[in-house]
Amino acid sequence: MTLASHFSYWTTILLLMVGLFIVIARDNLIKKLIGLGIFQTAVYLLYIAPGKLIGGVAPIVGSGFAVYSNPLPHVLILTAIVVGVATLALGLALVVRIKEAYGSIDEDEILAIDAQDDASPTPDHEGG
Amino acid sequence: MGTGSRSVIILEELTAVVLLTLMGAAAIGIARQRNLFGVVMLGGIYSFLMATVLVVLDAVDVAMTEAAVGAGISTVLLLGAIHLTGGTESKPIHRPWLPLFVVAVTGAMLVYGTLGLPAFSDPKAPIHQHVAPRYLTEGPEKTGVPNVVTAVLASYRSFDTLGETFVVFTAGIGVIALLRRRTPRRPREHDQEDRKS
Numbered sequence: 001m002t003l004a005s006h007f008s009y010w011t012t013i014l015l016l017m018v019g020l021f022i023v024i025a026r027d028n029l030i031k032k033l034i035g036l037g038i039f040q041t042a043v044y045l046l047y048i049a050p051g052k053l054i055g056g057v058a059p060i061v062g063s064g065f066a067v068y069s070n071p072l073p074h075v076l077i078l079t080a081i082v083v084g085v086a087t088l089a090l091g092l093a094l095v096v097r098i099k100e101a102y103g104s105i106d107e108d109e110i111l112a113i114d115a116q117d118d119a120s121p122t123p124d125h126e127g128g
Numbered sequence: 129m130g131t132g133s134r135s136v137i138i139l140e141e142l143t144a145v146v147l148l149t150l151m152g153a154a155a156i157g158i159a160r161q162r163n164l165f166g167v168v169m170l171g172g173i174y175s176f177l178m179a180t181v182l183v184v185l186d187a188v189d190v191a192m193t194e195a196a197v198g199a200g201i202s203t204v205l206l207l208g209a210i211h212l213t214g215g216t217e218s219k220p221i222h223r224p225w226l227p228l229f230v231v232a233v234t235g236a237m238l239v240y241g242t243l244g245l246p247a248f249s250d251p252k253a254p255i256h257q258h259v260a261p262r263y264l265t266e267g268p269e270k271t272g273v274p275n276v277v278t279a280v281l282a283s284y285r286s287f288d289t290l291g292e293t294f295v296v297f298t299a300g301i302g303v304i305a306l307l308r309r310r311t312p313r314r315p316r317e318h319d320q321e322d323r324k325s
Binding site: 011053058082088095097106 | 133136137140141144145148149151152155156158159164167168171174175178181182185186187188189190193194197198201202205206208209210212213214217218220221222224227228230231232234235238239242243245246247248249250251253255256259260263264267268274275276277280281285288289292295296298299300302303306307
C-alpha cells in the first residue's frame with residue numbers, strides 16, 4: 001500500500017472525521033446537521049471510489065468501450081442522496097420548532113432551559 | 129497502452145487528488161467558520177466539489193443528483209432554516225479536547241482498517257468480480273437500457289426505489305406535521321407570567 005493507492009480512502013476518512021467532530025463538538029443544531037451532511041457525503045465517496053477503474057468509462061454501454069466502472073455503488077448512493085435530503089429537511093423542521101419553543105438552537109442553552117424548567121415547573125409551558 | 133493513455137491515467141489520478149484535497153479544505157473550513165451563512169455557502173462549494181469528484185470517478189448519474197440535490201435543494205433548505213432561526217453560532221464554551229481525542233482514535237482505527245483493503249482502481253478487487261459484471265454484460269440486452277445504472281435502479285432493484293419513495297413520502301409528512309401550526313400558542317399569557325415572576 002502506497003500513498004497513491006490508498007489516498008482516496010484516507011481523504012474519505014478525513015472527511016468522515018471532520019463530520020463526526022462537528023456533530024460532537026459544535027453546539028448549534030444547524031451546524032450539527034451540516035456536520036451530519038459532511039459525514040454522509042464522505043460515505044458516498046467510500047462507496048463510489050472503490051468502483052472506479054482508471055482508464056474505464058461511465059457505465060453506459062456503447063460500442064468501442066470495453067472497461068466500465070462498477071455501476072452497483074452508483075445505484076445504492078443515488079438512493080442514499082435522496083433519503084439524505086429527506087432526513088435533512090425533517091431535521092431542519094425540528095430545529096425550527098425547537099427555536100419556536102425555546103428561543104434558541106444552542107444545545108447548551110436548551111439544556112439549561114430544561115434544567116431550569118425541571119427545578120421550577122410552570123403549569124403551561126408553551127414547549128410542553 | 130501507448131504514452132497517450134498513460135498520460136491520461138496520470139491526469140485522471142491527479143485531478144482526483146487535487147479535488148479531494150480541496151474537499152478536505154472545505155470541510156475543515158466548515159468546522160472552523162462560525163457565521164452560519166458562510167458555513168452554508170462553504171457547504172455548497174463542498175457539494176459541487178463532491179459532484180466533480182463523482183464525475184472523475186465515472187459516477188455521472190450520482191454527480192448530477194448530488195449537484196441538484198446536495199448543492200441545490202440542501203442549500204436552499206439550510207438558508208430557509210437560517211432565516212427562521214438566526215445566523216450566528218455562539219462561541220463554544222468547552223475546549224474541544226475530548227471530541228478531538230474521540231475523532232483521532234476513531235480515525236486511526238479506520239486508517240488501520242484500510243491497510244487491508246485493495247488498492248484504488250485494482251481490477252482484481254472483489255467489488256469488480258461479483259454481480260457487477262453480470263449487470264454490465266446482461267443488463268442492456270435484458271432491460272433494453274444502455275445506461276446500466278438506470279437499468280439496475282428501475283429494473284433489477286426497483287423495489288429499492290419504491291422503498292425510497294416511501295421514505296421521502298414519510299419525511300414529507302413529518303415536515304408538514306411539524307411546521308403546520310407556526311403561530312406559538314398563548315404568547316401573551318406567557319409573557320405576562322414571565323414579567324410577574
